[in-house]
Each structure stands twice: as C-alpha cells, then as structure tokens.
Amino acid sequence: MSNIVKNYFRVLEVISSLNCDLECKYRAGGKDKMSDLEVIALSLTAEFMSIDTENALFNQLKDGQISNLIEPSQFNKRRRKLFLFSEQVRAKLASYFLEFDQIFYTMDKAIE
Numbered sequence: 468m469s470n471i472v473k474n475y476f477r478v479l480e481v482i483s484s485l486n487c488d489l490e491c492k493y494r495a496g497g498k499d500k501m502s503d504l505e506v507i508a509l510s511l512t513a514e515f516m517s518i519d520t521e522n523a524l525f526n527q528l529k530d531g532q533i534s535n536l537i538e539p540s541q542f543n544k545r546r547r548k549l550f551l552f553s554e555q556v557r558a559k560l561a562s563y564f565l566e567f568d569q570i571f572y573t574m575d576k577a578i579e
Contacts, residue, residue, distance in 0.1 A: 471516060471524075472532045478515070479508035485559045499545075500535050506545045507553045509533075 482504060501509075513524045521539045528536065537545070546553075 469527065469529065469532065471512060471518075471527050474516060475509055475512040475533065478512045479505060482508055482511070482556055482560065485556070485563060499537075501537050501545075503545075503549055503552060504556075505535070506537075506542065506549055507556055509542070510546050510553065
C-alpha cells in the first residue's frame, strides 16, 4: 500500500472521528460511490502531500487500492461543489487541534 493510500485512510479516520454530521445537500439522486467525507479526505490528503493536480493524484493511486474511488473528473467536480463543507471540516479539525494546544500550554506552565 502506498503512502498516499495510508495517509488517506488515516485522514479519513481522523475526520470521521470528528462526528461531522454535516452532509452536503447540493445534489439529488442515488447514492454516490464515495461519500462527501471520503472526497474531502482524499482532497486533504493530496493537499497535505503537496500534490497539486488531480492528474498527479490519480497517477499515484494504483487500481483497487481505494475500492470506491471515483473518476478524476467526478472527483474534481465533487471537490469543487464541496468547498463550503470542506471548510467546515477544516474548522472542526482546527478546533480539535486547538484543544490539544491548550493542554500543552497548561503543561508548559505547570513545568515552569
């Protein structure tokens, strides 16, 4: 399994644990192959790994590593439509990490 796939599953695990009950309501129709959270996790993973384009991202992914992977054009459209939802996930992530920052700050003060 490549690093990008390992990182994707780790990012997905972390943002899933944030209980993001925010589901994007931009479309009607059947169930998508990838959930909104999975699309955002893949997008955040690519950003984290400094992968700038969808082509570069999908060239690094081998067939079958992510079983429900969508086509690059679908990924790009969904990622753009999920921008506001993605920002909400980022805000939750930031607040999650800020909680730990307060703990470290308190521990530093206690050590002095």
